Amino acid sequence: MTTLRGAAASALPLAAFRFLTRSEARAAVEGAKVRWGFLVDTYKCVGCGFCVKACKLENEVPYDAPVTRTWVERYVILKDGRMLADTPLGARDGFTGMEVQGVQVRKREIAKAFFVPKLCNQCENPPCVQVCPVGATYQAPDGVVLIDRSWCIGCGYCIMACPYGVRFFHPVYRVAEKCTFCYHRISKGMKTACVDACPFGARQLANLKDPNDPVTRVILTQRVAVLKDEYGTKPQAYYIGLDENVR
Amino acid sequence: MRSHVLRPLWVVMGVVALILVARQFVVPEDFGIHERGFMYGYHRKSNEEEWKAFKVKYRTKDYCRDCHPDKYGENITSKHRIIQCENCHGPAVDHPDSPPKLSIDRSRSLCIRCHAYLPYPTSQRSEIKGIDPGEHNPDMECSMCHNPHKPDMG
Amino acid sequence: MTEEWSVHGLEWTIKELFVYPNEYIYWSIQIVMYPLMTGLVAGAFVLSSLYHVFGQKDLKDMAKFSLVFSFALLIVAPMPLMFHLQQPLRGLEVFFTPHFTSAISAFGIVFFTYSMIVASEIWFVYRRFFVEQVSSLEGKEGIGNTLKRFIYRMLTLGAYDISEEALRKDERAIKILAAVGIPVACFLHGYAGFIFGSVKANALWMTPLMPVIFIMSAIVSGIALCMLTYIVIMEWKKFRIRTSSRPRQLTAEEVGGAEVDLVKKSSRYLLGFMVVAITLEILDLVFRGYTAVKSWDILRSVIYGKDFVNIFILQYTFGNLIPFVMLLLPGLTVRRTAVALVLVIFGVFMMRWNVVIGGQAFSLSFAGYMHYHLPVIPHSFETYKEGLFGALTIAVMPFVLFWGINKLLPSLRYK
Numbered sequence: 001m002t003t004l005r006g007a008a009a010s011a012l013p014l015a016a017f018r019f020l021t022r023s024e025a026r027a028a029v030e031g032a033k034v035r036w037g038f039l040v041d042t043y044k045c046v047g048c049g050f051c052v053k054a055c056k057l058e059n060e061v062p063y064d065a066p067v068t069r070t071w072v073e074r075y076v077i078l079k080d081g082r083m084l085a086d087t088p089l090g091a092r093d094g095f096t097g098m099e100v101q102g103v104q105v106r107k108r109e110i111a112k113a114f115f116v117p118k119l120c121n122q123c124e125n126p127p128c129v130q131v132c133p134v135g136a137t138y139q140a141p142d143g144v145v146l147i148d149r150s151w152c153i154g155c156g157y158c159i160m161a162c163p164y165g166v167r168f169f170h171p172v173y174r175v176a177e178k179c180t181f182c183y184h185r186i187s188k189g190m191k192t193a194c195v196d197a198c199p200f201g202a203r204q205l206a207n208l209k210d211p212n213d214p215v216t217r218v219i220l221t222q223r224v225a226v227l228k229d230e231y232g233t234k235p236q237a238y239y240i241g242l243d244e245n246v247r
Numbered sequence: 248m249r250s251h252v253l254r255p256l257w258v259v260m261g262v263v264a265l266i267l268v269a270r271q272f273v274v275p276e277d278f279g280i281h282e283r284g285f286m287y288g289y290h291r292k293s294n295e296e297e298w299k300a301f302k303v304k305y306r307t308k309d310y311c312r313d314c315h316p317d318k319y320g321e322n323i324t325s326k327h328r329i330i331q332c333e334n335c336h337g338p339a340v341d342h343p344d345s346p347p348k349l350s351i352d353r354s355r356s357l358c359i360r361c362h363a364y365l366p367y368p369t370s371q372r373s374e375i376k377g378i379d380p381g382e383h384n385p386d387m388e389c390s391m392c393h394n395p396h397k398p399d400m401g
Numbered sequence: 402m403t404e405e406w407s408v409h410g411l412e413w414t415i416k417e418l419f420v421y422p423n424e425y426i427y428w429s430i431q432i433v434m435y436p437l438m439t440g441l442v443a444g445a446f447v448l449s450s451l452y453h454v455f456g457q458k459d460l461k462d463m464a465k466f467s468l469v470f471s472f473a474l475l476i477v478a479p480m481p482l483m484f485h486l487q488q489p490l491r492g493l494e495v496f497f498t499p500h501f502t503s504a505i506s507a508f509g510i511v512f513f514t515y516s517m518i519v520a521s522e523i524w525f526v527y528r529r530f531f532v533e534q535v536s537s538l539e540g541k542e543g544i545g546n547t548l549k550r551f552i553y554r555m556l557t558l559g560a561y562d563i564s565e566e567a568l569r570k571d572e573r574a575i576k577i578l579a580a581v582g583i584p585v586a587c588f589l590h591g592y593a594g595f596i597f598g599s600v601k602a603n604a605l606w607m608t609p610l611m612p613v614i615f616i617m618s619a620i621v622s623g624i625a626l627c628m629l630t631y632i633v634i635m636e637w638k639k640f641r642i643r644t645s646s647r648p649r650q651l652t653a654e655e656v657g658g659a660e661v662d663l664v665k666k667s668s669r670y671l672l673g674f675m676v677v678a679i680t681l682e683i684l685d686l687v688f689r690g691y692t693a694v695k696s697w698d699i700l701r702s703v704i705y706g707k708d709f710v711n712i713f714i715l716q717y718t719f720g721n722l723i724p725f726v727m728l729l730l731p732g733l734t735v736r737r738t739a740v741a742l743v744l745v746i747f748g749v750f751m752m753r754w755n756v757v758i759g760g761q762a763f764s765l766s767f768a769g770y771m772h773y774h775l776p777v778i779p780h781s782f783e784t785y786k787e788g789l790f791g792a793l794t795i796a797v798m799p800f801v802l803f804w805g806i807n808k809l810l811p812s813l814r815y816k
Contacts, residue, residue: 032282046372048360050334057338058304062406071422076367085768090422094360095372096380101418113367118421127601129287133506134494138290141282148294153494154487156409156427157505163602165421165765171406174487184301193305199329199361200371230695231601241369247419247766251528251560252570255521258558262517270497278498286502 034142036181037208038237039215039224040117044202047072047115049094054197056092058182060172067168068092069179070119070194075245076100079111083245091115116246117203119194120145120166120179121227121235128158128167128178137176143208143236144183149175163231181205208236304338307331311339318396325397335395355380358389409487412784413776418769426761426773428485430792433757435481436593436615437622437750438795439512442478443590444623445471446519446582451670453579462663465526467627469812472523473803475516481795484786504596508589515582515589522578524558525571527810531557552809590619597756604696604767605703605760610685617678622749624671628664629742630800632735634813635660664738668728671745679721682752699767707762707770712755720748 055070056063071090077083084100095115098105126145129137136152139145152175159167159176170177182192186205190196195203206215218224224238227246239246277292311332312319322328333339335357336349364377389395410425445467451457452464483489495509531553538550560567591612597603598611686704689697704712724741758773776788785791807813 043369044371046361046370046375047365050330050360054305054334054338059301062404065406065408066411067408067423083768085419085766087419087422093356095365096356096359096363098365107366110366110368112369113365114370115367115372126287131503131505131600132500133503133509134491135278135289135291135498135500136494138281138294139283139287140295141288146290146294146298148291150294151291151491151494151498152488153491155482155485155505156487157503157596159423159427160600161602163765165424168423168425169409169427169487171408172404174409180298183295183298185303187299188303190303190307196305196307197331197334199331199334247768250570251558251562251567252574254558254560255517255524259517259521266496273493274497285500289498289500 032141033209035208036122036143036186036236037206037216037219038119038122038181039204039206039219040237040239041202041204042114042116042239042241042243044200045072045115045117045198046200046202047074047091047095048199049091050197050199051117051194051203052090052092054193055179058185058193059180061177062171063092065171066090067171067177069166069177070117073116073118073246074100074113075116075243076105076113077111077243077245078105078109080109085245085247112243114241114243116239116242117194118164118166118227119237120181121164121233121237122181124234124236125232127161127163127231127233131157131161133157140183144181144186145178146180146183147176147178149173152176163228163233164235302340304340305331305333306339307333314343322396326399327396353388353390355389358393358395362389407783409783413774413787415772415774416764416769417772418764419766420764420769420771421766424764424771426758426771428757428761429773429787430775430789431481431485431787431795433750433753434792434795435478435485436590436597436619436757437753438474438478438481438799439590439593440615440619440749440753441623441626441799442471442474442515443586443616444620444625445474445627446586446623447620448624448627448667448670450579450583450586453575454583460663460667462660463627463631463667466631466812467623468519468523468526469806469810470627470630470799470803471623472519473806474799475519476802477795477798479512480798484791484795504592504599508592508596511585511589511592515585518578518582518585522575522582523810524556525575525578528557528560528571529563529568530810532561532563535561556809587616590616593619597760602765603760604700604763606756608685608689610681614678614681614685617674617681618749618752620674621671621678622746624667624674625742625745625749628667628671629739629746630803631813632664632739632742636735638813661733661735664735665733668733668738668741672725672728675721675725675745679717696767699763703759703762703770707772708755708759711751711759716748716751716755719744720751721745724748 049072052068052071055061056068059069061067061069066089068090071087072095073085073087074091074095075083075085084103084105086100098107122139122143122145124143126139129139129145132138133155134151134153135148137145137147137158149170154169154175156169156176159169167176167178169175182190182194185192191205192203195205204215204218206219207213208216208219210216211220218240219238222240224240225242226235226238227242229235275291275293278290279292281288281290281292308319308331315332318332322332335352337352339349340346342349359378359380361372361375362377363380364375365372367373384392408425410427410429413429414425416424448460449464449468449471452460479492483492486492495506496513499506499509501507534553535550535557538546538553541550594612594615597606597615598608600606689700724744727737727741727744761771761773763770776784779785779788779790
């Protein structure tokens, strides 16, 4: 029996369970010089969908699969108060016609209409990470939420936990998949593929830790909003010109 | 004979020990609690590097400039300077090594992403010069009349 | 890109109005089966504990059977999860790198603890039987007997003492384990409820009542299934002996079939738990309607519109109201009970369905719907395991296992 106990004790993976104290964790995070965030200007977005196209090709999400890491939504609010919205194929091919949700909309019926790009909010309190049973998804020190494709068991709990519908199962690798803010690009000093592909500057990447970052300055000095703040997720993608109809 | 009552407990402990031993072999060494604490930062550290090592495919206009100075120069003075070469030609990746040739998308569907007129009053879309794709020379490629690199030349 | 791809959920999801592009019904039939199965486990165990702990003597025959049956269910309970995982081979990671802030991870630990408690309790209940088998099989010829004796020897764990004193110790251990097992069983199934109730992104799931509702309906379904299985097996044995042409060892009267008294008494417990379960569910519904937060518009359209038949006709009327009346009316017969029990189990299944599928029937945008079309004829492994036949496989499995386990641990006695 003593041998059994000994074996159990020696096998205890204490190193892996080293808990950081609260202050240690805070110091580690606050000491970081980078915290990635995002700024979307919905006035500037024209719904061309170049961002979605670039994202799918850059990040190897099968082009014809109806799932995508980023997408653009169209909202058309009619004068009679009805709200129509759509995002065909995530707007991979842009918006080129007046038909929304099967309704042929005429110009004089429109009260307001606009496009809203969506992507992962890289929340400060990501509920998707909280619910992962095996530690396969996590928040990197710079705030980006990533997925370990070699460790994900594919239970789908994170997909259920995201209030923004950002996550999906990768159609080829069969593990959870999400926007990484093009981690391979931003960590090399580049911008995300969607930011580069946007001709109108509707999408901007920000280092929220750097007060001199011009995008951060916009976020800090202008009126911006976030999506679904009622969930307490503290999303870090900020929006200019968000409308109450935006879901 | 000593009490037999605890025997199932020894079996249970054996199973637990087995799991803990197996864990030593299966779990990568750098798996643990990192910067963001247990709730948000419990992961395999080297995965961050794996994501950083992902292949970059879109190289942006600067990558095209040196080898295609004519096209670049033509484009950079036009209204279309805000559009990346790769938006229409596809990602450069390691061009010209791989792929040796990039595609040229001349389809109307590419141009009407922006230039199909949509009268959306609170969006910049309505300020872009646009057409009704069904009425404006529907059988012709846009590039037969318009130079996509420098459209303002006509 | 030319590589093979398939989008999980595309096969059985139909979208209506405005739904985000990545939304599909990711949790399908197997996630309906999973809480149903864990619920049956918990319920069966609670039924057996009613005898062991609270000395409900009238349940004695039921106790042994439901304990062994709960063990068979216990082995099946993780199977729907394995069928559902996109990477089933990595399932054990839940034990290797448990992320305890996740309800699923903590569930793994609770489930392990619970299965160990049940296994230990069964060991104590059957230890004397094991020892007797070992000695009675001694010297018998044939590979079958040798093998059987070897298995029983393993099962004794080397404890051959069946003196009065040792058996008294067994009794005490059983009582303790059964007592500890009740809260763990409730905790186990409460956790299954917590898995859903804690998803704040899902307007239908998120309620603190969810774990309690799950526990109550679990006990209801567990008791119902145990009673039903008991009735069916006992009646089947009676039937077999009546129709058998071989010389009879026992007469049909001796076997006796299911006992009306036992069935009546068990059904009283069933009714009690049903009342609590339904009360909580109605409370949840009333509260949602009264507080009417942002999500209520879409929830109302799902509950009273799209899922009306599923919720109010199939679940509440056929699954609760009708069997409730059937069990309450005087002159209860075994046959009427059996029909009511089938309806009760069906009602709990529909409750799981309406939670799991109903919770995904509307978009996170609150401006669109998703419809689930259960794959019936499988044309790929995925449409098998996440389709009708996958669910049937899971549903049949506990009975197959029970049949096997019952060979080694006979749990049904004649009068």
